[in-house]
Amino acid sequence: MTQIEIVQRFYDAFGSGDLDAATAMFADGVRMTDPGLGSVKGLPALRDYLDGLKGPLPDARAIVERAFEAGDTVIVEGRFTGTNTGPLPGPEGDLPASGREVDLPFADFSRLREGEIVEYRTYYDQVGLFTQLGLMEEE
Amino acid sequence: MSGFQQSATAFVAGYGRTWQSWDVAGFVSLFSDDVVYVVDPERTVVGSDALQNYVREEQAAQGDVSVRMGNPMIDGEQVMAEFWVKATNEGEEATIAGCLIARLDPEDGRCTHFREYWFDLDGHLDPYRSWGT
Numbered sequence: 091m092t093q094i095e096i097v098q099r100f101y102d103a104f105g106s107g108d109l110d111a112a113t114a115m116f117a118d119g120v121r122m123t124d125p126g127l128g129s130v131k132g133l134p135a136l137r138d139y140l141d142g143l144k145g146p147l148p149d150a151r152a153i154v155e156r157a158f159e160a161g162d163t164v165i166v167e168g169r170f171t172g173t174n175t176g177p178l179p180g181p182e183g184d185l186p187a188s189g190r191e192v193d194l195p196f197a198d199f200s201r202l203r204e205g206e207i208v209e210y211r212t213y214y215d216q217v218g219l220f221t222q223l224g225l226m227e228e229e
Numbered sequence: 230m231s232g233f234q235q236s237a238t239a240f241v242a243g244y245g246r247t248w249q250s251w252d253v254a255g256f257v258s259l260f261s262d263d264v265v266y267v268v269d270p271e272r273t274v275v276g277s278d279a280l281q282n283y284v285r286e287e288q289a290a291q292g293d294v295s296v297r298m299g300n301p302m303i304d305g306e307q308v309m310a311e312f313w314v315k316a317t318n319e320g321e322e323a324t325i326a327g328c329l330i331a332r333l334d335p336e337d338g339r340c341t342h343f344r345e346y347w348f349d350l351d352g353h354l355d356p357y358r359s360w361g362t
Binding site: 125 | 269270302303304305309311326327328330344347348349350357358359360
């Protein structure tokens with residue numbers, strides 16, 4: 091399996107809701123960074139992150155539009171889509187599902203070693219996400 | 230290092246250098262005259278004049294900046310890199326954490342298509358461990 095295929099398998103498993111299979115693409119000591127949420131290390135923390143996406147957006151999936159391979163790193167451009175049909179955690183407790191749809195461009199950087207993702211960094215439009223979820227006013 | 234690798238490395242370095250100094254002319258010179266510069270899904274800047282105006286808008290919004298560029302990553306005619314920017318505008322501190330994906334003209338090394346993704350974060354934050362490598 092090529093490095094791009096390994097990363098694609100992660101997105102496919104995430105989209106189908108098989109988070110065990112999605113997590114299996116990562117190394118035990120993976121470092122995952124989402125600048126909006128910070129940086130965490132290890133599979134349990136990664137699983138918590140993925141659960142946190144699937145909770146409010148059970149049909150969430152990542153659509154790969156372009157994938158590049160530079161040495162040990164795969165860079166993916168795509169769209170993250172989903173429908174807010176689950177409770178959305180907020181600072182003052184869960185917010186009820188809004189039914190709003192999310193469609194956000196993203197770019198991910200995945201570094202691989204021996205067939206596993208050891209580092210994963212994601213960039214997306216955080217303001218766009220909050221706006222599409224109805225948590226921020228449109229400018 | 231191949232000629233294209235040199236061009237890609239020079240592009241990423243020049244992008245960071247001209248952003249930090251707000252050298253608008255130098256920044257625009259890194260791009261082709263008809264560049265397609267995608268800021269976000271709602272805004273695409275096309276051509277040198279529009280890019281110059283966009284950069285001036287960003288200069289006014291960001292103020293003084295300290296720019297760090299991650300290592301250039303090359304695949305074919307594409308170069309990718311992360312950026313980490315600490316901005317100070319009228320006392321307001323912010324951090325911009327993002328990345329760029331640029332297609333370069335293999336003949337002259339200028340960028341013909343550009344896409345960026347970024348987060349706006351409050352305060353001055355340092356990059357995460359192993360960021361940009």
